[in-house]
Amino acid sequence: MRRFLLRAARNLGVGAVLLFFGFPILWMVLTSLKERIYLYQPGRWLFPPTLDNYVAALTKYGILDYVKNSAIVATGNTLLSLAVGVTAAYGLSRFAFRGRDAVALGILLTRLFPTITLVIPFFVLAFLLRLLDTHILLILIYLTFNVPFVVWAMRAYFDDIPREIEEAALVDGCSRLTAFIRCILPAARPGLFATGVMCFILAWNEFNYALFLTSRTAKTVPTAIAFFRTERGILWGEVSALGVIAILPVLVIAALGHNVLLRGFSLEGSQQ
Amino acid sequence: MRKSLGIRGEALPWVLPSTLALFLLIVIPVAFLLYVSLTGYELGFPWADRTFVGLGNYWELVGGSDYEFWVSVRRSLTYALLVTGGSLVLGMGVALLLHQTIRGRTFVTLIVIMPLAISHAIGGLMWKLMYNVEFGILNYVVQSLAGVKVNWLSDATALYAVAVVGIWMAAPFVTLFFLAGLQSLPQAPFEAARVEGASAWQVFRHLTLPMLRPIILVVTLFTVIDALRSFGAIYLLTEGGPGVATLVLPLYMYRVGFGYSSILGKGAAIAFVLILLTMTLAAILVRLSRHSREA
Numbered sequence: 001m002r003r004f005l006l007r008a009a010r011n012l013g014v015g016a017v018l019l020f021f022g023f024p025i026l027w028m029v030l031t032s033l034k035e036r037i038y039l040y041q042p043g044r045w046l047f048p049p050t051l052d053n054y055v056a057a058l059t060k061y062g063i064l065d066y067v068k069n070s071a072i073v074a075t076g077n078t079l080l081s082l083a084v085g086v087t088a089a090y091g092l093s094r095f096a097f098r099g100r101d102a103v104a105l106g107i108l109l110t111r112l113f114p115t116i117t118l119v120i121p122f123f124v125l126a127f128l129l130r131l132l133d134t135h136i137l138l139i140l141i142y143l144t145f146n147v148p149f150v151v152w153a154m155r156a157y158f159d160d161i162p163r164e165i166e167e168a169a170l171v172d173g174c175s176r177l178t179a180f181i182r183c184i185l186p187a188a189r190p191g192l193f194a195t196g197v198m199c200f201i202l203a204w205n206e207f208n209y210a211l212f213l214t215s216r217t218a219k220t221v222p223t224a225i226a227f228f229r230t231e232r233g234i235l236w237g238e239v240s241a242l243g244v245i246a247i248l249p250v251l252v253i254a255a256l257g258h259n260v261l262l263r264g265f266s267l268e269g270s271q272q
Numbered sequence: 273m274r275k276s277l278g279i280r281g282e283a284l285p286w287v288l289p290s291t292l293a294l295f296l297l298i299v300i301p302v303a304f305l306l307y308v309s310l311t312g313y314e315l316g317f318p319w320a321d322r323t324f325v326g327l328g329n330y331w332e333l334v335g336g337s338d339y340e341f342w343v344s345v346r347r348s349l350t351y352a353l354l355v356t357g358g359s360l361v362l363g364m365g366v367a368l369l370l371h372q373t374i375r376g377r378t379f380v381t382l383i384v385i386m387p388l389a390i391s392h393a394i395g396g397l398m399w400k401l402m403y404n405v406e407f408g409i410l411n412y413v414v415q416s417l418a419g420v421k422v423n424w425l426s427d428a429t430a431l432y433a434v435a436v437v438g439i440w441m442a443a444p445f446v447t448l449f450f451l452a453g454l455q456s457l458p459q460a461p462f463e464a465a466r467v468e469g470a471s472a473w474q475v476f477r478h479l480t481l482p483m484l485r486p487i488i489l490v491v492t493l494f495t496v497i498d499a500l501r502s503f504g505a506i507y508l509l510t511e512g513g514p515g516v517a518t519l520v521l522p523l524y525m526y527r528v529g530f531g532y533s534s535i536l537g538k539g540a541a542i543a544f545v546l547i548l549l550t551m552t553l554a555a556i557l558v559r560l561s562r563h564s565r566e567a
Binding site for chain 1: 282283285286287289290291293294297298301302304305308313319365366369372374378380381382383384385386387388389390391392393394395397398399401402404406407408409411412416440443444445448452494497500501503504507508522525529530536539540543544546547550554
C-alpha cells in the first residue's frame with residue numbers, strides 16, 4: 001500500500017512537471033492551428049486544424065524574410081564562433097602557460113555579464129559606424145555569448161583527445177597548425193558538430209540585441225512578434241504560427257538527436 | 273622560467289583571437305557605456321550635439337526626483353527574489369524526481385529543458401497566450417472551477433505572473449545543475465542512512481541538502497544574476513506595465529533610453545546602475561559561498 005502510494009505520488013509529480021514545462025509549448029502549437037472562431041473556445045480540444053495562420057504569417061507579414069535573416073545571422077555567427085573559439089579551446093587545453101586559468105576564467109565570466117546593458121553602447125557605436133540593421137553587426141555581437149560557449153565546450157572535448165595523436169604528427173615533422181587541422185579537428189568532429197548546433201540555437205533565439213539593433217533588412221524571427229500588434233489587438237493565431245516557426249529548429253533537433261540538447265544545455269549550465 | 277615563457281609564446285596565437293574578440297566586444301562597449309551615461313545624448317539627434325553632463329544623470333536617478341527609478345530597483349530585487357526562490361525549490365524537486373528511476377526519464381528531462389532552448393521572447397509569448405483574460409487556458413480552468421475570470425497581468429498580480437514565467441525559464445537550468453550535483457554525491461552515507469531507517473525527509477534534510485550546499489550557492493548566484501538581466505519575456509508580456517507594476521531595471525532602461533523620452537544618456541546611467549547592482553550582489557554571494565566553504 002505504502003509503495004503504491006509512493007508510486008502514485010511520483011507519477012503525479014512527473015505529470016505536474018510535464019504539464020508545467022511542456023504545456024505552454026503545446027498550447028502555442030494548438031493556438032497556431034486554430035481558426036479565429038475556435039480561438040475563443042479555449043476548452044475545445046477537438047477542432048478542425050487549419051494552416052491559415054501559417055499562410056498568413058508567411059505571405060501577408062513576410063516572415064520568410066525574417067527566417068532568412070535569422071538563418072544568415074545564426075549560420076554566419078556559428079561558423080565564426082567556432083573558428084575563433086576552437087583555436088582558443090585548443091590552446092587552453094594543450095599549452096601550460098602562466099595566467100592560463102585566469103584567461104579561461106575571464107572568458108567564462110563574460111557569460112555572467114548583464115549583456116542587456118550593452119544594447120546602448122552597441123546601438124551608438126553601430127549608428128556611428130553605419131552598421132545598424134545589418135547582418136554582420138549581429139554576427140559579430142553574438143560572438144559575445146557564443147565564443148565563451150565554444151571555448152568551454154571544446155576545451156573539455158580536446159582534453160579528452162589523447163596528446164599522442166598530434167605528438168606523433170609533430171614528430172613526423174608537421175607544424176602545430178597542420179597537426180591541429182589534420183589530426184585533431186577530424187578526431188573532434190562529433191564535438192564540433194554538437195557545439196555548432198548549440199551555437200546555432202543560441203544565435204537563432206537571441207532577442208535583445210536584435211530588437212534594438214535591427215529594424216527592417218536584418219530583422220530576425222523572434223523580434224518580428226511586435227509586428228502582430230495591430231490597433232485591433234494582437235493577431236493571436238498568426239503570432240502563434242510565428243512562434244512555432246521560431247521554435248521549429250529546436251523541435252527538429254530535439255526530435256532527431258535529443259542528446260545534443262541534453263548535453264549542450266548541461267554544458268551551458270555548468271559553464272555558467 | 274625561459275621554458276614557460278616559450279610555451280606562452282607558442283600559446284599566444286591560439287588564445288589571442290578569442291581574447292581579443294571578447295575584449296573588443298565587451299570591455300570597450302562597457303567603457304563606452306560609461307561615457308554615454310555621462311552625456312545627455314538623445315536618440316535621433318546627431319552624435320556631435322551631445323552635451324557632457326558629468327554625473328548629472330546619476331544624480332537625477334538617485335536624487336529622489338525620479339520616482340520610477342527606485343520603484344524599478346525594488347521591482348528588480350523582488351523579481352530576482354521570486355524567481356530565484358521559486359526556481360531553486362522547483363528545480364530541487366524536479367532534480368530529486370529525475371534522480372530516481374522513473375519511466376521515460378530521458379523524455380521527461382527533454383521536456384524540462386525545452387524552456388532553455390526557446391527564445392525568452394517566444395517563451396513570453398507562450399505565457400501571454402495562456403494568461404489571456406478572454407481565451408487563455410488559465411482563465412478557462414479558473415472559471416470552470418471558481419466561476420470567475422482573473423486578469424493575470426493586472427496591476428496587483430502582474431509581477432507574480434511575470435515571475436512565474438521567469439521560474440519557467442530558470443528552473444530547467446537549476447534542475448540540470450542539481451541533477452549533476454546529486455549524481456556526483458558519494459553513495460555510502462545514503463546507504464548507511466537507509467540501514468539505520470532514516471525517513472526520506474531526514475535523508476534530504478541532513479544529508480542531501482548539506483552536501484549540496486556549495487552547489488546551491490553557485491546556482492543562487494547564477495539565477496540571481498540571470499533574473500536581474502531578464503528582458504525579453506517581460507517586454508513581451510507587459511512592457512514593464514501596467515504602469516510601473518513590472519518595471520524592472522532593464523525595462524526602465526528601455527523606456528527611458530528608447531521609449532517615450534529617448535534620453536539615451538540617462539538610459540546608459542540606468543544600465544550602469546544595473547551592472548553595479550549585479551556586481552554587488554555577485555560579490556556578496558561569492559563571499560557567502562567562501563564562508564560556507566571555510567565553515
